Amino acid sequence: MDLVIAGGTVATAGGAIVTDIGVADGRIVQLGGQMSAANTIDADGLYVLPGGVDPHVHLSPPVTGPGEHSWTDDFEIGSRAALAGGVTTLGNMSFSRQGEQMIEGLERDLADADANCIADYFQHPVLLTPDEEGIEQIATLNAMGHPSIKIFLSFRRFDRNVDGFLTAMRKAAEVGSVMLIHCEDAAAMGCCGQMLDEAGRTAHRHYPESRPVEAERIATERAVGYCEITGAPSYIVHLSSEAALQACRNARARDLPLYVETRPIYLHLEKSRFDEPDGAKYAGAPPLRDDSDRDALWAGIADGTVSTVATDHAPWTLEQKTDPSLTAANLRQGMAELETIMPMLWSLGVAPGRMSLNRFVEVTSTNPAKLFGMYPQKGCIAPGSDADLVVWDPNETRTIDGSTMHSAAGYSPYDGWDVTGWPRLTLSRGDIVAEGSKVVGQPGRGQLVPRRPFERP
Numbered sequence: 001m002d003l004v005i006a007g008g009t010v011a012t013a014g015g016a017i018v019t020d021i022g023v024a025d026g027r028i029v030q031l032g033g034q035m036s037a038a039n040t041i042d043a044d045g046l047y048v049l050p051g052g053v054d055p056h057v058h059l060s061p062p063v064t065g066p067g068e069h070s071w072t073d074d075f076e077i078g079s080r081a082a083l084a085g086g087v088t089t090l091g092n093m094s095f096s097r098q099g100e101q102m103i104e105g106l107e108r109d110l111a112d113a114d115a116n117c118i119a120d121y122f123q124h125p126v127l128l129t130p131d132e133e134g135i136e137q138i139a140t141l142n143a144m145g146h147p148s149i150k151i152f153l154s155f156r157r158f159d160r161n162v163d164g165f166l167t168a169m170r171k172a173a174e175v176g177s178v179m180l181i182h183c184e185d186a187a188a189m190g191c192c193g194q195m196l197d198e199a200g201r202t203a204h205r206h207y208p209e210s211r212p213v214e215a216e217r218i219a220t221e222r223a224v225g226y227c228e229i230t231g232a233p234s235y236i237v238h239l240s241s242e243a244a245l246q247a248c249r250n251a252r253a254r255d256l257p258l259y260v261e262t263r264p265i266y267l268h269l270e271k272s273r274f275d276e277p278d279g280a281k282y283a284g285a286p287p288l289r290d291d292s293d294r295d296a297l298w299a300g301i302a303d304g305t306v307s308t309v310a311t312d313h314a315p316w317t318l319e320q321k322t323d324p325s326l327t328a329a330n331l332r333q334g335m336a337e338l339e340t341i342m343p344m345l346w347s348l349g350v351a352p353g354r355m356s357l358n359r360f361v362e363v364t365s366t367n368p369a370k371l372f373g374m375y376p377q378k379g380c381i382a383p384g385s386d387a388d389l390v391v392w393d394p395n396e397t398r399t400i401d402g403s404t405m406h407s408a409a410g411y412s413p414y415d416g417w418d419v420t421g422w423p424r425l426t427l428s429r430g431d432i433v434a435e436g437s438k439v440v441g442q443p444g445r446g447q448l449v450p451r452r453p454f455e456r457p
Helices: 075-084 102-116 132-143 156-160 162-175 186-199 204-210 213-230 242-253 264-268 271-275 291-303 341-350 357-371
Strands: 003-011 016-024 027-031 039-042 047-050 052-057 087-094 120-125 148-152 178-182 234-236 258-262 389-399 418-428 431-435
Touching (some): 047 357, 052 075, 052 341, 075 418, 087 102, 087 357, 102 120, 148 162, 156 162, 162 213, 186 213, 204 271, 213 242, 242 258, 242 291, 264 291, 341 389
Parallel strands (some): 052 087, 148 178, 234 258
Antiparallel strands (some): 003 016, 016 027, 047 389, 418 431
């Protein structure tokens, strides 16, 4: 064997046991029993977790025109942040440009990731125009090992092309591709933004009013209906509210193939943050909600309605976020969370008993690996699985300071928070790629993860 991780509490979605892990050629080859290797990691008193799988990040820009802005992190920067926080596999949203089809944008992003990503990765092509060629590419992409497509109900073009998007969902159901769906109603948000402008309520504190719960609930109910009609496996991204969650709970009670993702910000923050002088830095889509919504999402994690916690990592600098020329209806959305997603969820979820250790592993690793066709290669600690492992110190406490972290944003929405529970070591395919917050893996070592068509978990 190349490596033995000895004496740690090995945690999976199904349980936890103190045992040793043997690694050879980048894969786990033995759990427990006698083993020896040239290198041994002493994990006594620590946990050994499967590496995090974040299925929702933005590390390639959707636009590149002159004078246009985009988020700060790319594949190299974002994967550094991920590995420092225990995330070893990244699912990037791949946008085509004007006049392109999905495969053209995908090929560009695959080349970019292949050259620069340190962590392993996969791509979700974004379907912007459901014309005949775009719909046919769903099957082609599936056959190429990319069985997931993202669509946006929040874009005006959705309602202009709703027939085509439903045809696309039918094609996804036919070939076994997952539809990732951004659920905010474009018309409702347009109306709210116009009313705010007319009333002169343009300050950033009015941002939640520009994208209200009603817009999310309406779109989520539509997505549920489309899932039921077409049979397409549907994955609701970054769900933020109790009302939208209830629509999904009802769908799951009818045994629809519908799955829910939420973001850390909706578990840890609420909308009074927008009253702060620099409150624009908390803007995401959807916005932060009420305490009752936050409590409902924690309950959804506990009862299984929420399948995954993912970052939607798309950070901007503080200067970009707080640009005074922006109004409540057009704040820049997104922030850096890859380095903090697992520590925050541990510190505020596992440590106080709000969620179990096994549920932590499920929502951060096992469930996304299953839903997106990578399990048991990813999301699992078992013989034959990739040796993507995090040696986790449950007692280490750090004060978050975004200016010293890996994202180019230069700040964190949790600056000043004391967080307990951090990676001691992060391994990707048996290689130590991060020692605490120091990333030692090199750009270009990340690999595209082969994926299978959707199989219901």
